[in-house]
Amino acid sequence: MLDLKLIREQPTQVQELLNRRDSEGYDIQPILDLDRQQREIETKRSKLSAKGNEIGKTVGQKIRTGSDPKGAEIAALKEEGNNIKAQLAELEPQEKELKAHIENLLLQLPNLPNESTPIGKDETENVEIRRWGDEYISQDKKVLPHWEIGEQLGILEFKRAVKIAQSRFVNLVGAGAALERALINFMLDKQIEAGYTEIMPPVLVNTQSLTATGQLPKFAEESFKCDEDDLWLTPTAEVPLTNLYRGEILEASQLPIHHCAYTPCFRREAGSYGKDTRGLIRLHQFNKVELVKLVHPDNSEAEHQALVQNAEAILQALKLPYRVIELCTGDLGFGAAKCYDLEVWLPTSNTYREISSCSNFHDFQARRGDIRFKEAGKKGTKYLHTLNGSGLAIGRTMAAILENYQLPNGTVEIPEVLQPYIKREVL
RNA sequence: GGAGAGAUGGCCGAGUGGUCGAAGGCGCAGCACUGGAAAUGCUGUAACGGGGUAACUCGUUCGAGGGUUCGAAUCCCUCUCUCUCCGCCA
Numbered sequence: 001m002l003d004l005k006l007i008r009e010q011p012t013q014v015q016e017l018l019n020r021r022d023s024e025g026y027d028i029q030p031i032l033d034l035d036r037q038q039r040e041i042e043t044k045r046s047k048l049s050a051k052g053n054e055i056g057k058t059v060g061q062k063i064r065t066g067s068d069p070k071g072a073e074i075a076a077l078k079e080e081g082n083n084i085k086a087q088l089a090e091l092e093p094q095e096k097e098l099k100a101h102i103e104n105l106l107l108q109l110p111n112l113p114n115e116s117t118p119i120g121k122d123e124t125e126n127v128e129i130r131r132w133g134d135e136y137i138s139q140d141k142k143v144l145p146h147w148e149i150g151e152q153l154g155i156l157e158f159k160r161a162v163k164i165a166q167s168r169f170v171n172l173v174g175a176g177a178a179l180e181r182a183l184i185n186f187m188l189d190k191q192i193e194a195g196y197t198e199i200m201p202p203v204l205v206n207t208q209s210l211t212a213t214g215q216l217p218k219f220a221e222e223s224f225k226c227d228e229d230d231l232w233l234t235p236t237a238e239v240p241l242t243n244l245y246r247g248e249i250l251e252a253s254q255l256p257i258h259h260c261a262y263t264p265c266f267r268r269e270a271g272s273y274g275k276d277t278r279g280l281i282r283l284h285q286f287n288k289v290e291l292v293k294l295v296h297p298d299n300s301e302a303e304h305q306a307l308v309q310n311a312e313a314i315l316q317a318l319k320l321p322y323r324v325i326e327l328c329t330g331d332l333g334f335g336a337a338k339c340y341d342l343e344v345w346l347p348t349s350n351t352y353r354e355i356s357s358c359s360n361f362h363d364f365q366a367r368r369g370d371i372r373f374k375e376a377g378k379k380g381t382k383y384l385h386t387l388n389g390s391g392l393a394i395g396r397t398m399a400a401i402l403e404n405y406q407l408p409n410g411t412v413e414i415p416e417v418l419q420p421y422i423k424r425e426v427l
Numbered sequence: 428g429g430a431g432a433g434a435u436g437g438c439c440g441a442g443u444g445g446u447c448g449a450a451g452g453c454g455c456a457g458c459a460c461u462g463g464a465a466a467u468g469c470u471g472u473a474a475c476g477g478g479g480u481a482a483c484u485c486g487u488u489c490g491a492g493g494g495u496u497c498g499a500a501u502c503c504c505u506c507u508c509u510c511u512c513c514g515c516c517a
Contacts, residue, residue: 042477046486053486056498060445074497081497099476249437249474251455372474374437376455381437381474 001106001367008035017112020119020329031105038098045091052084107217111364113329114338120328127328129340132312133321137345138404145348146402147279150176152410153427156280167277168269168284170395175427179401179414180287182421183394184262187289187314191391194310196260196291201240203263204231209243212369214335214361221270224284233266237290238388245294246369249381255373256295256303260391263288280395281353287394293387294371297363300385304360308340311356311391318415320400321345323352337362342392344400355396358389402427 007014007028018026059077063069118127150156155176161169172180192198207230210216215223215235224233234240241259250257265288276282291310295303308324315322327339336359343352363383366372372381405413412427419425 039477042486046477049487050485052497056496057445059497064445078497085497251437374455378456379472 001364002109002112003363003367004031004035004102004106007031014112018109020113020117021110021332022330026109028109031102031109034098034102034105038095038102041091041095041098045088045095048084048088048091052081052088055081055084104217107211107368110332110334111337111361113332113336114360114362117332117338118326118328119330121330122328123331125328126325126331126341129324129326131321131323132316133319133345136319136321136404138347138406140347140406140408142408143347143403143406144410145279146346146399149402149406149410149412150280153412155179155427158278165284168282170280170283175422175424176398178422179398179418179427180394182418183397184287184289185421186317186418187391187394188260188262190314190317191260191289191291191310194313196258196310199241199244199259199261201237201244201261201263203234203237203240203266204229205234205239205243206230207232209239209246209369212246212371213239213242213365214368215239218334222268224266224268234263235267236265236288236388236390237261237263238292241290241292242294242365242371242386242388243369245371248371250294250371250373250384252296252373252375255384256293256299259292261290261292263290280399283395286396289391289394291358291389291391294366295385295387296373297382297385300360300362300387303385304338304340304358304387307387307389308342308358311342311358311389314392314397315342315344315355317417318397318401320397320404320415322355333357333359335359335361335364337364340389342390344396345404346400347403353396353400355400356390356392359387361386361388 002014011028011032015026015028018028055077059074059081062074062077067074118125120126144152147156147158151158153175155173157171157173158169161171164171188198204226207216210223210232223235226232240263241261244259245257264285266285269282269284272282280286291307293303293307312322312324322342322344325341325343327333327336327341332339339357339359341354342356342358344355345351346353362385365386366383371384371386373384374381401415402412405415407413407426414422414425414427
């Protein structure tokens with residue numbers, strides 16, 4: 001959520017930054033108008049309230065010092081008090097409604113892109129920052145797509161998963177399941193070593209949690225909902241991890257907080273019909289190790305760079321070729337101010353595919369989730385900055401391994417760092 | 428699912444109609460003591476919104492929403508959540 005005060009005080013700059021995302025998608029004018037109305041009413045209302053409080057106090061004093069509670073003097077004051085109450089009864093609902101309306105509009109506005117975020121209209125204008133691991137790109141043209149090799153090896157089973165659930169689900173079988181577990185453990189171990197504290201959170205989350213991280217209210221159709229209970233299947237561990245501290249005021253000395261978590265993730269993938277229909281790339285349920293940071297605003301840029309490196313370290317350890325791109329303003333996620341994607345090389349599609357997305361949200365989520373900190377000795381509180389990144393998406397990592405580590409004889413080599421986990425060298 | 432208890436400041440916790448934005452403690456900050464520190468003593472310390480360059484000032488907030496009253500943390504109603512016991516169960 002954007003700071004209403006910032007919108008009020010620097011409307012031109014705010015509008016300009018929003019236009020960088022989409023030149024006509026967002027208009028802050030209605031918010032400015034409502035805000036002005038709201039403040040006018042607030043001024044009126046609080047003056048009236050002050051008068052009413054004054055009368056209340058006077059009545060109390062008079063009665064205590066001997067006035068007749070049923071006398072004319074008290075009756076007159078009560079009359080005036082009732083009068084004010086009647087006026088307030090008109091103003092208060094108006095103010096409340098305006099506030100709710102403003103809040104509602106604010107919740108629909110995306111974050112402002114960082115000044116440094118490259119300007120562009122869509123993913124074609126994202127900027128490649130660096131590549132790693134070209135030397136590991138195989139020149140072999142006969143590589144099979146990962147779903148074919150997975151089915152051949154009997155480790156991926158799509159048809160029966162469809163029977164159990166529906167399309168876009170998979171069964172991992174035997175060594176496939178073992179490889180998935182190995183990847184989860186390897187990634188967690190690596191991130192714990194890098195200083196993240198592991199959490200195993202609930203994967204059902206409530207509406208408030210999804211609102212804080214920005215999936216709601218705008219993207220309700222993207223998540224699975226349990227209607228009876230105000231619970232949703234989490235689309236990413238970003239949600240439970242970021243919400244760990246929702247509504248709390250932390251001490252500055254507690255920051256930074258670094259958490260990692262493995263969870264299954266659930267996405268409806270509404271509107272992606274026909275895209276990536278085969279394989280592990282786009283499933284309704286997938287596993288992911290997620291990294292989340294809550295940091296002091298002064299450090300968020302450095303923390304962001306470090307986060308990207310923590311994610312990259314996994315790909316490097318697995319010797320999977322990848323590139324880092326920075327998303328342009330037109331491709332930036334709703335809550336992100338700045339975002340780097342890691343894209344892993346998939347030889348059969350002859351392209352790089354997203355395997356991690358590392359975003360800095362600045363105070364956007366913290367404001368929605370009311371996550372603040374206070375500095376010892378200083379008055380007041382501040383919103384902290386939140387960041388998150390995949391470290392990494394497990395299914396896509398599995399796909400990348402199956403394709404990049406294929407041997408001519410149809411088997412797949414296990415990356416060296418995983419061998420201790422899975423206790424074999426070849427699939 | 429049945430019965431009961433509870434939700435108060437950064438944290439813990441007292442408070443059953445006006446003197447309550449709220450005792451006390453912890454934490455934090457300042458000062459004193461000390462070579463320095465610990466301990467101790469004194470003092471200060473809620474958030475949010477509006478107005479003001481500022482000092483400051485007004486309002487709102489004691490889980491949420493309604494109600495009674497001139498006046499509600501306190502009384503009434505509804506809801507949410509938490510805890511305890513019983514039942515069921517991985």
